[in-house]
Amino acid sequence: MAHIIDGKKIALCTRNQIKKEAEEFKKLGINPTLSVVLVGDNRASKSYVNAKHKACLENGINSIKIELPENTTEEELLLEINKLNNDDSINGILIQLPLPKHINSDTVLEKISPIKDVDGFHPVNIGKLSVGKADLIPCTPLGILELIKSTNINIEGKNALVIGRSNIVGKPIANLLIHENATVTIAHSKTINLKNLIANSDIIVSCVGIAHFLGDNYSYKEDSLIIDVGNNYKNDKLVGDVDFDFVKEKVKYISPVPGGVGPMTITMLMRNTLTALRKQIK
Ligand code: GUN
Numbered sequence: 001m002a003h004i005i006d007g008k009k010i011a012l013c014t015r016n017q018i019k020k021e022a023e024e025f026k027k028l029g030i031n032p033t034l035s036v037v038l039v040g041d042n043r044a045s046k047s048y049v050n051a052k053h054k055a056c057l058e059n060g061i062n063s064i065k066i067e068l069p070e071n072t073t074e075e076e077l078l079l080e081i082n083k084l085n086n087d088d089s090i091n092g093i094l095i096q097l098p099l100p101k102h103i104n105s106d107t108v109l110e111k112i113s114p115i116k117d118v119d120g121f122h123p124v125n126i127g128k129l130s131v132g133k134a135d136l137i138p139c140t141p142l143g144i145l146e147l148i149k150s151t152n153i154n155i156e157g158k159n160a161l162v163i164g165r166s167n168i169v170g171k172p173i174a175n176l177l178i179h180e181n182a183t184v185t186i187a188h189s190k191t192i193n194l195k196n197l198i199a200n201s202d203i204i205v206s207c208v209g210i211a212h213f214l215g216d217n218y219s220y221k222e223d224s225l226i227i228d229v230g231n232n233y234k235n236d237k238l239v240g241d242v243d244f245d246f247v248k249e250k251v252k253y254i255s256p257v258p259g260g261v262g263p264m265t266i267t268m269l270m271r272n273t274l275t276a277l278r279k280q281i282k
Contacts, residue, residue: 003253004254004256007259011143019060022274032090034094078111110123119139140268150223155203161204164188198218200221208241214247215246215247222250225251239257
């Protein structure tokens with residue numbers, strides 16, 4: 001039976017550290033502040049934004065929620081971002097995705113000042129990550145790397161397989177693992193012979209978004225580590241990409257869903273807010 005990587009516990013530890021750091025800033029008269037912008041009435045987005053807001057307030061980070069109606073124009077949203085960019089009391093800006101269809105997400109994300117881009121989605125920050133000079137790194141990949149490191153395995157030289165090539169998770173975690181000197185493969189829906197890749201991987205990060213995509217249909221290295229980024233619903237129940245009950249008997253380390261990557265993402269958002277603040281003070 002695998003060692004279960006406890007994302008809740010690791011997140012809590014990091015949150016306590018964040019709380020302390022936020023307190024130190026407050027002693028200097030600085031109030032670390034994140035602004036989260038939500039456009040429209042997407043229910044899932046609303047609940048994510050509320051969770052981010054609540055976590056910030058619980059951990060000493062000021063959170064300003066800006067809720068704009070579904071019919072907000074792209075121009076109005078860009079003006080709002082411009083205001084936040086120029087407001088010295090705001091350290092981090094997050095525009096919740098997805099945006100309504102009439103708004104171009106790329107244009108919007110490029111408008112955020114890279115120094116306040118706590119999502120790490122601005123092309124400047126993506127570029128810095130690809131050359132190994134990033135400071136604001138997308139939150140989910142950052143959380144995944146923390147989970148892997150929590151096991152104290154040696155990442156260097158290992159075969160790491162990232163299944164999924166999204167801009168938000170797959171590509172950035174592949175870059176982070178490259179900079180940890182892993183030998184990284186990115187697989188996706190067109191990959192041929194995934195079976196072989198899985199059987200030869202020491203580290204697998206699954207971000208395909210298909211419930212129980214990895215189960216008894218594959219064989220695994222018995223000393224491997226699996227991070228499950230899936231956030232899928234099956235019969236109204238939250239499940240990952242990995243059939244946890246089966247795979248936990250086959251590998252050495254595994255992160256569960258829920259209680260794995262999930263709690264780390266918001267934690268890394270708060271850490272990025274403090275990182276952004278530090279850059280702004282410099
Ligand atoms: N929607 C789903 N995940 C994310 C995320 O990490 N950042 C933002 N801004 N929106 C999201």
